[in-house]
Amino acid sequence: MTESRKIRRAGPLTFHGEAIPETTTDQRLLDRRGPAEWVHTDPWRVMRIQSEFVEGFGLLSEVGQAVSVFGSARTRPDSPHYTLGETVGAKLAGAGYTVITGGGPGMMEAANKGAQKAGGTSIGLGIELPFEQSLNEYIDIGVTFRYFFVRKTMFVKYSQAFVVMPGGFGTLDELFEAITLVQTGKVTRFPVVLVGTAFWGGLRDWIRKNLLEEGLISPGDPDIMYLTDDPDDVVSIIRDAHVNLARKDAEAETENGT
Numbered sequence: 272m273t274e275s276r277k278i279r280r281a282g283p284l285t286f287h288g289e290a291i292p293e294t295t296t297d298q299r300l301l302d303r304r305g306p307a308e309w310v311h312t313d314p315w316r317v318m319r320i321q322s323e324f325v326e327g328f329g330l331l332s333e334v335g336q337a338v339s340v341f342g343s344a345r346t347r348p349d350s351p352h353y354t355l356g357e358t359v360g361a362k363l364a365g366a367g368y369t370v371i372t373g374g375g376p377g378m379m380e381a382a383n384k385g386a387q388k389a390g391g392t393s394i395g396l397g398i399e400l401p402f403e404q405s406l407n408e409y410i411d412i413g414v415t416f417r418y419f420f421v422r423k424t425m426f427v428k429y430s431q432a433f434v435v436m437p438g439g440f441g442t443l444d445e446l447f448e449a450i451t452l453v454q455t456g457k458v459t460r461f462p463v464v465l466v467g468t469a470f471w472g473g474l475r476d477w478i479r480k481n482l483l484e485e486g487l488i489s490p491g492d493p494d495i496m497y498l499t500d501d502p503d504d505v506v507s508i509i510r511d512a513h514v515n516l517a518r519k520d521a522e523a524e525t526e527n528g529t
């Protein structure tokens with residue numbers, strides 16, 4: 272009679288005889304501490320980046336129609352821009368849009384406050400910064416990201432329009448990212464509305480004069496941005512754009528016979 276060979280199953284793996292490892296997977300995980308430098312390596316960072324995407328997608332995928340509102344972190348509550356931001360947040364919420372901001376102070380707080388007070392859903396996608404910073408107090412659902420680029424993906428993926436209030440470098444970065452995505456066809460259904468004609472008019476003129484006249488952008492490109500001072504306009508521009516897109520979708524479906 273042959274002696275039966277030893278066998279060890281480790282998850283989907285099966286080991287026989289000499290091939291059986293001396294320790295189990297759990298022992299190797301739990302018994303050893305080992306060096307810790309690997310938590311500062313890029314492969315480990317990739318895992319962390321992945322987990323931010325997983326958390327963000329998980330949290331935001333069930334949010335309905337939403338609009339991201341950008342603007343200065345430095346605007347004070349007694350500024351007319353802050354009041355305008357609050358009204359824009361309230362009007363968007365009144366029209367059924369969830370309001371998403373960067374979760375910080377200033378214009379972000381204004382839009383969150385307006386949305387929350389109007390009974391809408393107010394979301395803050397915060398970012399870890401070198402100085403102490405917490406999400407503003409008018410947020411129903413908040414996430415704080417480590418990585419700017421992960422957070423930016425969330426703004427684009429989970430909102431159907433961008434509203435850009437007066438702001439500095441951060442706001443300009445978000446504005447130019449949005450219009451570049453529209454210009455290059457990476458997003459196809461995305462109105463970008465700038466609020467504050469006195470503030471933004473100069474930039475649009477500069478874009479027309481310097482970029483368009485030099486042939487650095489196409490003739491239709493400046494029109495990617497809508498400019499207004501009126502919070503009601505903000506809502507109607509976004510709504511009309513979405514109605515037009517829905518109609519185009521329906522026409523395309525009819526043409527394709529689907």
Ligand SMILES: CC(C)=CCNc1ncnc2c1ncn2[C@@H]1O[C@H](COP(=O)(O)O)[C@@H](O)[C@H]1O
Binds near residue numbers: 344372373376438
């Ligand atoms: C007081 C202070 C400077 C706080 C900064 N705290 C912040 N918290 C969250 N998002 C931010 C912050 N700073 C910049 N951002 C991002 O960049 C934009 C504002 O930058 P800026 O103030 O315009 O250039 C916001 O739309 C936001 O998405």
